[in-house]
Amino acid sequence: MRHMGKPGENLGLVCPAQHKEEPGALVTDRMAGHKAVSAYDVNSLFPLYLDDPLLGRTPNLAPGLLARLGEAHGREPSPEELLGYVYAILYSRPYRERYREQLSRGFPRVPLTRDGVLFANLAVLGAELIDLHLLRSPCLALPGSRLEPQGSGTLGSGKRWWEYHPDEGRVYVNPEGQFFDGIPPAVWAYRIGGYPVLDRWLAARAGRTLRKEEQETFVKTVAALTRTLEIERRIAEVYEGVAGGRVV
Numbered sequence: 001m002r003h004m005g006k007p008g009e010n011l012g013l014v015c016p017a018q019h020k021e022e023p024g025a026l027v028t029d030r031m032a033g034h035k036a037v038s039a040y041d042v043n044s045l046f047p048l049y050l051d052d053p054l055l056g057r058t059p060n061l062a063p064g065l066l067a068r069l070g071e072a073h074g075r076e077p078s079p080e081e082l083l084g085y086v087y088a089i090l091y092s093r094p095y096r097e098r099y100r101e102q103l104s105r106g107f108p109r110v111p112l113t114r115d116g117v118l119f120a121n122l123a124v125l126g127a128e129l130i131d132l133h134l135l136r137s138p139c140l141a142l143p144g145s146r147l148e149p150q151g152s153g154t155l156g157s158g159k160r161w162w163e164y165h166p167d168e169g170r171v172y173v174n175p176e177g178q179f180f181d182g183i184p185p186a187v188w189a190y191r192i193g194g195y196p197v198l199d200r201w202l203a204a205r206a207g208r209t210l211r212k213e214e215q216e217t218f219v220k221t222v223a224a225l226t227r228t229l230e231i232e233r234r235i236a237e238v239y240e241g242v243a244g245g246r247v248v
Contacts, residue, residue, distance in 0.1 A: 003047040004031050011048040016041035023103040024193025025090040027130045037193035048083050072248050073116030081123040088126030092239040112248040118241045125235050132224040143223040145182035147215050157207035190225045
C-alpha cells in the first residue's frame, strides 16, 4: 500500500484471491479499503509502479514481459496499456464464466493474445473502464441523473429507508420524496464483487445530508455504470478472438 501514497500518482489493481460471491475487480489511484471488492475476502493490491529507494520508480511487471509482447505485436506496450488490457479481461463476462471455479479459489491465468490488434482494442476498452471507475472520464461531465425535487438532500435512515422504482428509473431516498432519477434497472442492480454499487453507496451515507459534491459523485457513478455495461458488451465481442486465438 505504501506505493499508493500520493493520490493520482499511481494506479493499482484491487481484487481478492478468492471469491465467495461474484468475481470482481477494481482499480484505484489511492489507498483502498481491505474489503473494497468482497464483503468476505480481503483484497490484494497490485500497484502498477513500485517506489524503490535504490531503483526509483519501476513497473511492477514480470521481467521481460513487455519485450515479449513487443516481439509478438511488433510494438512494445506501455505498463498502462497492459493494465488496461488486464482490466478489460477481468470485466469480460465470457472470461468470468469460463474461469468461475478458478476465480473462486485463486488468481487464474490472464490470456495474453499474440494478436496486436486484439490487444490494442482491449487495452483501449480497459483504459476507458479505468477512467470511468475513477470517475475521471470526460463522458461523465453531463450525467443523465439528478436529485429532484429541491430539498434538504438528507438521506433517510433505518432499515430499507430507500425505495427503488424500476418502472420510473428512480430511487427515493427520504420521506420528503426526493429521488435520483435516470437509473435503469440493470444499472441499479449492477454489482462489483460482493456489492451492489449504488445501494451500497447510499447505505454507507444513511442519515447524512449530501453535499453538492456527493450528489455529483452519485450521479457520475450512475453514468459510469451505464457506460460500463456498454463497454462490457464490446469486451465480450472482442474477447472471443482472444479465447479462440494464440497466446503469448
